Amino acid sequence: MKDFSYIRAATADAARQAAALPGAMLLAGGTTLIDLAKCGVAKPDSLIDITHLNGLDRIEVDERGATIGALAKMSHVADHAGIKSQFPAISEALWQAASAQIRNMATIGGNLMQRTRCPYFRDPANFPACNKRNPGSGCSAIGGVTRGHAVLGTSEACIATYPGDLAAALVAFDAMIHLGERRISVDAFFLLPGSTPDREHAMEPGEMITAIEIPASATARRSTYVKIRDRQSYEFAAASAAVGIEFEPDGRTIRDLRVALGGVATKPWRARAVEDALKGKVLEPEAIRAASLLAVEGAVDHGANRYKIELAPRVVARAILKLGETT
Amino acid sequence: MTSLPITLTINGLRHDLEIEPRVTLLDLLRERLDLTGTKKGCDRGQCGACTVLVDGRRVNSCLALAVSHDGAEILTIEGVAQGEDLHPVQAAFIAHDGFQCGFCTPGQIMSTLGLIAEGQAGDDPERIREGLSGNLCRCAAYGGIVEAVLEAQQNMAKSDRRTAA
Numbered sequence: 001m002k003d004f005s006y007i008r009a010a011t012a013d014a015a016r017q018a019a020a021l022p023g024a025m026l027l028a029g030g031t032t033l034i035d036l037a038k039c040g041v042a043k044p045d046s047l048i049d050i051t052h053l054n055g056l057d058r059i060e061v062d063e064r065g066a067t068i069g070a071l072a073k074m075s076h077v078a079d080h081a082g083i084k085s086q087f088p089a090i091s092e093a094l095w096q097a098a099s100a101q102i103r104n105m106a107t108i109g110g111n112l113m114q115r116t117r118c119p120y121f122r123d124p125a126n127f128p129a130c131n132k133r134n135p136g137s138g139c140s141a142i143g144g145v146t147r148g149h150a151v152l153g154t155s156e157a158c159i160a161t162y163p164g165d166l167a168a169a170l171v172a173f174d175a176m177i178h179l180g181e182r183r184i185s186v187d188a189f190f191l192l193p194g195s196t197p198d199r200e201h202a203m204e205p206g207e208m209i210t211a212i213e214i215p216a217s218a219t220a221r222r223s224t225y226v227k228i229r230d231r232q233s234y235e236f237a238a239a240s241a242a243v244g245i246e247f248e249p250d251g252r253t254i255r256d257l258r259v260a261l262g263g264v265a266t267k268p269w270r271a272r273a274v275e276d277a278l279k280g281k282v283l284e285p286e287a288i289r290a291a292s293l294l295a296v297e298g299a300v301d302h303g304a305n306r307y308k309i310e311l312a313p314r315v316v317a318r319a320i321l322k323l324g325e326t327t
Numbered sequence: 328m329t330s331l332p333i334t335l336t337i338n339g340l341r342h343d344l345e346i347e348p349r350v351t352l353l354d355l356l357r358e359r360l361d362l363t364g365t366k367k368g369c370d371r372g373q374c375g376a377c378t379v380l381v382d383g384r385r386v387n388s389c390l391a392l393a394v395s396h397d398g399a400e401i402l403t404i405e406g407v408a409q410g411e412d413l414h415p416v417q418a419a420f421i422a423h424d425g426f427q428c429g430f431c432t433p434g435q436i437m438s439t440l441g442l443i444a445e446g447q448a449g450d451d452p453e454r455i456r457e458g459l460s461g462n463l464c465r466c467a468a469y470g471g472i473v474e475a476v477l478e479a480q481q482n483m484a485k486s487d488r489r490t491a492a
Binding site for chain 2: 001002003004005006008027030031034035037038039047049051075079098099100101102104105232233234
């Protein structure tokens, strides 16, 4: 790990200003940053430690929704009574992410900022070509081993999967990210790779995630996160779905539905086509399975990741049907 | 880079230290303080061999910068036994053959202490396996580990009841 200087920020404003300087990076839980520094991907000249700031780790849940401070730990949010009752998909997404040790370290803001697990991105010594790390250098993944790579939202420059579980759940329920003076939807916060995969977020220099806000809704209250992976625990998603459902008073007709995918796209992926196809319909397995196929409209595979195109709709259907069973 | 002053309480002892910013908690424990019970496995947060408790919660010390934990209380495997008396978790790992080579064992035991303190696992083997999934054992002693955790929890609960009574 390359040497760097260390500044402990006294206030959030001071942290934002210090992090805007070239070579500076914010340090929160460190579970992504220290890992990537050891891989030779992150090479900060200075780290601005924000973990000692007060008041940024609060979790507040009321009838309007939840506000989660950027420094709240994954484990605290997952275990928060209000989050579990009002936003079960958020709690489940967090419980199924990482390991207990990492959930105790990693913050909610840092979780959103985690980088792709693309093995080519993570290995600069062996794979110098990576448009995310080194714009214009090419993509080592295309034509390589692509089992974990994205099938949605890809470009000729990058097919790296956004790995997070939480963000998929957030995008399903219209969550907003607080960046100090402005707010932005989670959907707009994450950028498609296009021709500039090095630019992953709509954040400007001098901005910092201070909180996440999730509006309360009937769909969020009746929601779940289904994650399919190569091993049962401590593994990134092969495909995952955050789903929330609201029924009409008859208990069978779908009034509102939220669907988002993880593990298959270059950013947290809202599947509005599935939602639109099923609103107003009666919950019925055949119709759910047929509509779930719309989740992968426009998907493009790169060989070994083809299975995700079949898997993702099945995960969506399983999640919707699971919610239909609970009353 | 200039060294910075920090204070850590490790296994109940206060340490005033000067360290470079890039030194991880793991390297500080092993290389500076000779507390080599905490192991370096992958050094990437994937294996759990470096697990210690920071302010009572289990973390991967390989991903923690020591300087960022100024003021924290650290518990390592060296601080778990009371003199010659093993902690119930340590005793249960021996009783149930919860290891073969032993390299992952300090991390497994620290992670178990964290798991029991979190109160999430109960007496459900499946939840114990899930709760300890951040600790890999290349000898695959998982069967014995889960039995050890179950027994340690029961023994600790019994002893808590005796203390309360």
